[in-house]
Amino acid sequence: MSEPEAFDVIVVGAGIIGVATAYHLQKNSPDKRILLLDRYLAAGQANTAMSAAAVRNMFASSTNQMLTDSSIRFIEHIQEELGFELLFEKCGYLWLLSDSQFNSESVQMWISRMKASNIAFKVYNKTELKELIPHLVVDFENNEEAELMHLKEVSYGLFGPDCGVLDPTRLVQFYLEEFKKISSVKPRYGVNVQRLILEADPKLDLPGEPFVWQDKRVVGVKTEKGELRADCVVLATGAWSNELLDPIGIDSKTKGKKRQLFVVHATDNEGLNNLLHVKGFNDMDMCPFVILPSAGVYFRPQLQEQAFWIGCGDKLGRSYNYVQTDEDLIPESAYYENSMFPVLSAYFPDFASTRPVNSWAGGYCYSPDAIPFVYLENGVLVSNGASGSGIMKADAMARIADALYRGLPEAELYGGKKIPSDTLSIKNRKVEVESVVI
Numbered sequence: 001m002s003e004p005e006a007f008d009v010i011v012v013g014a015g016i017i018g019v020a021t022a023y024h025l026q027k028n029s030p031d032k033r034i035l036l037l038d039r040y041l042a043a044g045q046a047n048t049a050m051s052a053a054a055v056r057n058m059f060a061s062s063t064n065q066m067l068t069d070s071s072i073r074f075i076e077h078i079q080e081e082l083g084f085e086l087l088f089e090k091c092g093y094l095w096l097l098s099d100s101q102f103n104s105e106s107v108q109m110w111i112s113r114m115k116a117s118n119i120a121f122k123v124y125n126k127t128e129l130k131e132l133i134p135h136l137v138v139d140f141e142n143n144e145e146a147e148l149m150h151l152k153e154v155s156y157g158l159f160g161p162d163c164g165v166l167d168p169t170r171l172v173q174f175y176l177e178e179f180k181k182i183s184s185v186k187p188r189y190g191v192n193v194q195r196l197i198l199e200a201d202p203k204l205d206l207p208g209e210p211f212v213w214q215d216k217r218v219v220g221v222k223t224e225k226g227e228l229r230a231d232c233v234v235l236a237t238g239a240w241s242n243e244l245l246d247p248i249g250i251d252s253k254t255k256g257k258k259r260q261l262f263v264v265h266a267t268d269n270e271g272l273n274n275l276l277h278v279k280g281f282n283d284m285d286m287c288p289f290v291i292l293p294s295a296g297v298y299f300r301p302q303l304q305e306q307a308f309w310i311g312c313g314d315k316l317g318r319s320y321n322y323v324q325t326d327e328d329l330i331p332e333s334a335y336y337e338n339s340m341f342p343v344l345s346a347y348f349p350d351f352a353s354t355r356p357v358n359s360w361a362g363g364y365c366y367s368p369d370a371i372p373f374v375y376l377e378n379g380v381l382v383s384n385g386a387s388g389s390g391i392m393k394a395d396a397m398a399r400i401a402d403a404l405y406r407g408l409p410e411a412e413l414y415g416g417k418k419i420p421s422d423t424l425s426i427k428n429r430k431v432e433v434e435s436v437v438i
């Protein structure tokens, strides 16, 4: 029997986390043979492609602030200095908040932590919001439907000018092209990893190994096309991580949740067209990414399509899935009609006469504290748990993964800030719980 193919590193999963990691690893270890593989037929086709691809540095935990702020700066660098078009538009994020939400302990703590980290933000009052967005409904007096739905009135807007939206496929393309320029190994697609190969370390070649008294490490992957061996296996399989980690006894501590987006065109709707090109928030006279005060409903502007993508960060009532299933890929039109639409059209009546022209669904990969995991354990380097914000954290997560691979105590993020390499590990985790999850 022929020997299995061998590499220095195998990166399983070519979503945004996998491609960014493959790129940073290869850049800093040019002589290593790094294989990037995915079971889909191209990179970035799973949850990365399903993303709203909005990016924000407005988090409550200093860890997420650091991960996203540096990643967004790198995104800007790619587009502005390297000239690679990502369709990154700094339209800003606008949280619409009720009086009690704004004055709550958690929002005030979020604001004070942003101040401490020099994250730019601005607070608008109700009058200012009404002037900027005349069609926004801020009061629901005598509105029985709104009362029935317990919709919160809008008293404040919390705006982040350094946030924006981009095209996730182009971001994947950037990392992939750069990786391919410097890698001696071509990425492989249509390769499903069935399991991680765990062996005794060192191997004694006794029948029945590995035994409980032996040290063990992951030495490769078993695929439908045979075994592939590597000194280090990077697991960037997001919402499918449990499938590969459970069988070898590593608890990934992550779980998935279905998330969906619905596209509404603004072309034939004067009110929506005005909203899409609302003035006063950014240089492009473009609507910011807006989060409503009730029910977790949000929308992102999509200028190229002249459209809005409407989503909902539903919490209680939306089940957690241990592993993302095929059902998670089916958007629910009744959910839009009955759950999201009444809320959306109450705050923005211009949406009332429109219906979605397109929709899709995917999954978030949640960690318990909504802060990602990046750790190296027994030959497997896991990077997952981005908790619905992997596009905006991928660059920083990849730099931390690279520092772990090279045995460095600290990772340097884009812009020069340093973070201990084990900050995002399970065993030595040093993070605050994130409270601002959409």
Ligand SMILES: Cc1cc2nc3c(=O)[nH]c(=O)nc-3n(C[C@H](O)[C@H](O)[C@H](O)COP(=O)(O)OP(=O)(O)OC[C@H]3O[C@@H](n4cnc5c(N)ncnc54)[C@H](O)[C@@H]3O)c2cc1C
Binding pocket: 012, 013, 014, 015, 016, 017, 018, 037, 038, 039, 040, 044, 045, 046, 047, 048, 049, 050, 051, 052, 053, 054, 055, 191, 192, 193, 194, 236, 237, 238, 239, 240, 244, 259, 260, 261, 311, 361, 362, 363, 364, 365, 384, 386, 387, 388, 389, 390, 391, 392, 393
């Ligand atoms: C509706 C929605 C909206 C979102 N909005 C935002 C947003 O606005 N901003 C933001 O930052 N993030 C957002 N996200 C989250 C973001 O998309 C994810 O955090 C990010 O894509 C995670 O990247 P990933 O590489 O870990 O996962 P994925 O893109 O899912 O990649 C994992 C890859 O692993 C491969 N894989 C899995 N198992 C195997 C196996 N056994 N063998 C081979 N290959 C395997 C898969 O095929 C897949 O390509 C959103 C997600 C959804 C669903």
